[in-house]
Amino acid sequence: MxxxxxxxxxxxxxxxxxxxxxxxxxxxxxxxxxxxNWSERRGDAIQERETLIAILEDLSADRSTLKSxxxxxxxxxxxxxxxxxxxxxxxVERLVLPVASLNxxxxxxxxxxxxxxxPEVQKPQLWKLITIHYYPLQNDAAxxxxxxxxxxxxxxxxxxxxDLQRYTSLWSSxxxxxxxxxxxxxxxxxxxxxxxxxxxxxxxxxxxLIADLQESPKLVSAMRTLLEFTVxxxxxxxxxxxxxxxxxxxxxxxxxx
Numbered sequence: 086m087x088x089x090x091x092x093x094x095x096x097x098x099x100x101x102x103x104x105x106x107x108x109x110x111x112x113x114x115x116x117x118x119x120x121x122n123w124s125e126r127r128g129d130a131i132q133e134r135e136t137l138i139a140i141l142e143d144l145s146a147d148r149s150t151l152k153s154x155x156x157x158x159x160x161x162x163x164x165x166x167x168x169x170x171x172x173x174x175x176x177v178e179r180l181v182l183p184v185a186s187l188n189x190x191x192x193x194x195x196x197x198x199x200x201x202x203x204p205e206v207q208k209p210q211l212w213k214l215i216t217i218h219y220y221p222l223q224n225d226a227a228x229x230x231x232x233x234x235x236x237x238x239x240x241x242x243x244x245x246x247x248d249l250q251r252y253t254s255l256w257s258s259x260x261x262x263x264x265x266x267x268x269x270x271x272x273x274x275x276x277x278x279x280x281x282x283x284x285x286x287x288x289x290x291x292x293x294l295i296a297d298l299q300e301s302p303k304l305v306s307a308m309r310t311l312l313e314f315t316v317x318x319x320x321x322x323x324x325x326x327x328x329x330x331x332x333x334x335x336x337x338x339x340x341x342x
Contacts, residue, residue: 169308210288
């Protein structure tokens with residue numbers, strides 16, 4: 086219809102009408118472009134918010150998992166130091182790493198609190214408290230899907246993307262040391278204990294375990310080494326938990342209206 090009007094105005098040499106029709110066409114196109122761009126931006130914003138909420142849910146699940154990891158590591162550390170002191174050995178009071186300010190370990194020194202008494206009902210399970218460990222894994226379905234699809238640009242905040250990448254790197258560090266060190270030391274300690282008839286899920290009287298420790302430097306060494314690396318493992322989990330907490334606060338700021 087607009088084309089017929091323009092043709093008629095040209096034939097009539099009504100140049101003002103031609104110019105007016107041209108302006109109407111251009112303005113109409115510009116408005117259409119603006120509406121399309123607004124719709125796309127709104128769709129991108131909705132997609133970004135949904136993605137961040139999914140990541141937020143994973144982070145909340147991570148904090149629950151990490152909480153369990155921290156609590157069980159503390160049980161392991163306390164039970165090990167308790168057994169050492171009961172057997173007449175020095176407890177592990179602190180760890181000092183060979184390099185100060187090593188990544189993820191602060192100033193390289195970790196102090197370990199005095200062991201707490203073991204409840205009477207748990208004393209027959211002392212070996213279980215020492216050797217049954219928990220190795221948390223990241224809940225990263227939302228982030229992994231985003232990376233696999235190459236859609237990191239959905240998240241407009243570049244600082245947040247970098248923080249999420251650093252967070253994933255912290256988890257990778259925990260998994261690597263678990264796979265290469267912590268789990269192996271736990272297994273070795275269990276195997277050494279088996280030489281003395283110690284089984285993690287069997288009830289073993291405290292006096293029996295203490296006597297075994299007093300008789301075997303090998304058993305003491307295995308248990309002490311496992312304790313020391315459990316302290317390192319606990320510090321790693323603490324660092325990941327702090328990062329998860331900071332990210333939750335950051336993403337809540339992005340998603341809350």
